[in-house]
Amino acid sequence: MSLLAYIVRRLLLMVLVLIGVSLLVFTMMMLLPPGQRVAIYVTNDRVSPAMMDALIAKYGLNDPAPLQYFRWLRNLLHGEFGYSITASSPVLKGFARFLPVTLELVLYAAPLIILTGIFLGTLGAVRKDTAMDHVTRVLAIVGFSLPTFWLGLLLMMIFYGFLGIFPPGALSTDVRNIVFSDPTWHPYTHLVTIDAILNWRWQVFWDAFYRMILPTLNLVVINSALIMRLMRSSMLEALGQDYMMTARAKGADRKTLFRRHARRNAMLPVITISGITFAELMGSMVITETIFDRKGIGWWMAQAALQLDVAAIMFDVLFLGTIYVVVNLVVDLIYAYVDPRVRLS
């Protein structure tokens, strides 16, 4: 029961964090003159200066800042997030359209990032100072120091530019027609690869999966490096601990030693870092989606920033804030589950 209380308290804390984030976003917004902020409420390109002034007066954009903040907050709580120019629709509708694309990529990339990092890191530690160790270490350093956009462009250049495989975009034109206008297509989850399996359309699945490979590879190379490094070093530390000697002295075989005794301890810092990596993944998403032309949240954020789509930026920042907080909560819960020394109360 105390666990439930803990979760509830953390979620309440999350509200505070989000208010902080919203204040920050609001301040950023207030740095713009009213004439630009009015863009949230503008639905077409042809607006005369007189109409702009009318809109500014209507929505009170010249009012004192606190008043505007509370009004904005009230709108948020009423689910009114404004209109996004870049999505050509209200923000929430745009969000619902863009989210599945990002979610799908996360669904493939995040487990791969964590598993790759843990697997290669463990391998490096278990076979310390062998060729395998050196190769994984070099890979980690390369992955860690490469900028996301640079690797993304390089992958694109090599695979699409020179070899003509792995084209950008989320779907090919044919498949797009199926997904968006075929009446027999049922979008159960809006995640194309999963819908394709549920609809039993292998052509669609293959097309969507094929175009997912390069962006996933990009995200995995960049983001698993940190986990790999940490896993290796914390595994080495665990292997040197006294309890490993106890385990060896009781006759444990290699499998028991590494999996049961060392890895569980070595995983503790990795769990924390995995949460941070997940958050960073959302950052890499902006660049990866832009480079590989996948119209997801990241792409939307980039477009919104370029076109001063204030409503979209604000919403996305709040969304990211929520993700950060929730992921951190999940990480803490997992940590407490794995490490008996940590008590949540």
Add this chain to the structure above:
Amino acid sequence: MSTALQTLVETSDLHTNFYTFEGVVRALNGVSIVVNRGETYGLVGESGCGKSVTVRSLMRIVQPPGRIDSGRIVLFLNERDRSRGIEILQRTETYMQSIRGSDISMIFQEPGAALNPVLSVLDQVGESYRLHRMEQMITETLAGLEGERTAMHRNSPRRAVRRLQAALLKAERRGLQRWAALVGRIDNELYLLEDRQDVEALARKESLNRGRDRARPRSGLASIARRVPLLRRYRRPINATIRRHVVELLRSLGIPNPENVVRRYPHELSGGMQQRIVIAIALACHPTLLIADEPTSNLDVTIQAQIVELIKDLKRTTISSVLFITHDLGLVAEVCDRVTVMYAGDVSETATVRELFRGPLHPYTAGLLASVPKVDQREELSMIPGAVPNLIRPPEGCRFHPRCPKRMEICEIQKPPTVEHSRGHWVACHLYPGRGNA
């Protein structure tokens, strides 16, 4: 050495080196010790003299960069067939795993660090049973299941579940038995080849060793069932059996409220309790030899006394021999029958406790004894001048000569041979030119 007693384990001329960046640390410089059946054997010396490395070499758990470079370790486990010594250094890792924790086990200096922080007491103590006594556990579990099944109604669905559990357990046991039989055959063949050094025998030995390392307990049915989430529950009765054994073991070690303690994690226990858990891990499978590596150095004095009493008790009731490592001479006098004094990777002197305390021969032993404070002591406490040498470049000849008050010219040139000065009293010092080399 002594022939009246049965040798349990014997090392001769053991060299263990650590290959570090700074150079080769020559930790053991030809260590020969003999532990007999039924005795408590002490290994004494300053920190860094190689006590721990000796016993770790004995169990073959020296951590890299350490390596046992030469020497022999022979273990006589079979009481009836005395000739069947086991050459520890020639056996496979798998064979060593089957001996460690089962026939020889070890307890450690720092109980807090020696226990895995993320595993419960039940997990850690129970692991000894899982690794070495699985067949017995399954047999007991099956007996329990059988009894439960006959008591149930004929058409009870739980009866069918019990049936499935029993079938899977039997499959697992068959796998273990097949493995044990295979490994037994390989061991026998290896034993027959042990002393032969011709090319053919070496090649055959190598292939047998590889085969033994690859032999794993296997039952197709059970290994599939273990991976299927719902079917995996067939192992629950085994867990209950193991739990029962662990609780019994903890109770026999004087741990109050063992049902509660098995659920605890190491950080929730006191130091004395942690050391008892470490002892429980070591004793689970009734080892013939218990190695205690300074088991009390990091405990409070009162707890120390309790742990020492416990070990003495266990020596009387459960374990055949104890190899006790310590730097505390008072403790040696209290618990040990025979003692070896080590200095910088060399064995200085070996004798019965009584003889060693009455008439120490080696100047180092004498120095050690003189540096123990006595109650009625008025004058200043004597001490051995200098410090333990760096073992990357140890002193030539006798490693003790730079600190020795009775240093002679020969000490700097030649390592002294170990001689039997009087019956059962061995010493390695040029002051005692014996009747020949050991």
